[in-house]
Amino acid sequence: MATPHQATPQSAAQAAPSADAVYRKVTQRVIPIILLCYFFGYLDRVNVGFAKLQMMSDLSLTEAAYGVGAGLFFIGYLLLQVPAGYLVKRVGVRACLGGSLIAWGIVSIATLATRNQTTFYALRFLLGLTEASFFPAVIAYFSLWFPSYRLSKVMSLLFLAMPLGVIIGGPLSGWIMDATHGGWGMNGWQWMFLIEGLPAVVLGFVLFAMVVDRIDDAMWLSRDELAIVKSELARESSDKKQALLPALKEPTLWLLCAISFLYNVGNYGLVFWMPTMVKALGHLSNFEIGVVSAIPYLVAAAAMVLNAQHSVKTRERRWHTALPVFIGGAALIGSVAASGAPVAAVACLTVAVAGIMSTLAMFWSLPSRILAGTAAAGGAGLVNIGAAVAGFVGPSIMGVLKQLTGSTTAGVALLAGTLFLAALLILAIPARYIKAAPR
Structure with missing residues (x-):
């Protein structure tokens, strides 16, 4: 019987597997578990938007205090973004992924103990700290497997976790809050944090069992398949910056950070306030608010994948990245104009979310076109700093206004303006970094 990396005489005689076939196998093995983890991470990050519907009165929070608390997650997240890149190098992808998941699950559960504004602020900040290393570790993990020209499609699959976090998590959060309220002396929002935090802890241990730090340790690949993966990665790695400090001198990296900030002001400002905006459209239960809030993200899930696939098919990147976020900004303006017509307002919000999400998946294939090796995780952390700052600014501005x-x-009008600016900066990315993928 052949070992995983050894070919039998019969298999050696057969034609070598194609790169596309090998990457279908890699995708099926690598993506689903990370997608599931990212789903619960995103849910644990944004379910405070649904908790707000009950906890504001329970904790006597003002609108501005809620906005600051929602955004404080990103201050904790921000502090460890670049250090997270070095942490990935020091302890490995596997430890960072699994450890981060277990830690943030525990903190998410602990949020049920919130008693006042101070503890709300502290726990949101701590949640950001515990989740900070996860995304840079994901980028580093994906860079072990995927060349950059395959990464836009992969990232579109990963970022399905974000719309799914609202499609599934919105109605689920609303239902939990309505169904469990008062059980065992706890309010519905407390039950929500408990029930939705537990899966992250369990999945953290699953990651420790499934993730490898080196592709040579992937015993589910044959020797020929492993050779194909290595060949695909080696083909483009020579043109990338391998260390983080030299990469920091690359102006395009800072341009990506600015873009990340602008479109995420719109993204997070919208996601944390979507339940409140939907509630203002009519008298709905928490479950009904969750269902209506899920509609835009259901459409966005399809739009993300279709946009990435069409980009690959047409071999065009720039407008597939810039145009969706511009359309998203215009649709946000439309949602304000249609505020007196609930159906039209939800339709505009749907287009806005679809545009923002479609750009998100395309955008996160760009850092890997510049960086490799140690720089991949640290550079992703740097670009993600823009998103982290935006995650504080967007909800806070919404709360104050x-x-x-x-x-x-x-x-909402201010959020639209940041999306327009993001689209303009995307058009300014040098052509060598946004050129079409090879066939």
């Missing part, structure tokens, strides 16, 4: 004006209109 909501408290000052009594509506979300001014805040």
Whole structure:
């Protein structure tokens, strides 16, 4: 019987597997578990938007205090982004992925113990700290397997976790809050944090069993398949920066950081306030708010994958990255104009979310076109700093403007403006980094 990396005489006589066939196998093995983990990570990050529907009155929080608390996650997240790249190098991808998941699951569960504004702030900050190393570790893990020209499609699959976090998590969160309220002396939002935090802890241990730090340790690949993966990676690695410090001198890396900030102000400002915006459209239960909030993300899930696939088919990247986020900004303006017509407002929000999500998947294939090796995780952390700052700024601005004006209109208009600016900066990315993928 042949060992995993050894070919039998019969298999040696057969034609070598194609690169596409090998990468289908790699994708089926690598992506689903990471997607599931990222789903619960995103859910544990944003379910506070649904908890707000109950916990604000329980904790006597103001609109501005909620916005700051929601955003404090990203301050903790921000502090460890670049150090997370070095942590990945020091302890390995496997330890960072599994350890981060277990830690943030515990903190998410602990959020049920929130008693006042101070503990709310502290736990949101701590949640950001514990989740900080996960995404850079994911980028480093994917860079072990996928050349950059395959990465936009892979990232579109990963980022399905974000719309799914609302499609599934929204109705689930609303249902948990309605169904469990008062059980064992706990409010519905407390039960929600408990039930939705537990899977992250379990999945952390699963990652320790499944993830490898080197592709040579992947015993589920044959020797020929492993050779194909190594060949695909070696073909483009010579043109990339391998160490982080030299990569910091690359202006395009800082341009990507600015783009990440601008479109994520729109993204996170919208996601943390979507339940509140939907609630303002009519008298709905928490479950119904979750269902309506899921509609835009259901459409976005399809739009993300279709946009990435069409980019590969047409071999065009720039407009597939810039145009969706511009459309998203225009649709946000439309949602404000249609605020008196709930169906039209939800339709505009749907287009806005689809645009933002479609750009997200395309954008995160770009850092890997510049960076490899140690720089891949650290550079991803640097670009993600833009997203982390935006995650604090977006919800906070929405909270302040909501408290000052009594509506979300001014805040939504501001979010749209940041999306327009993001689209313009995407068009400024040098052609060598956004050129079409090879066939």
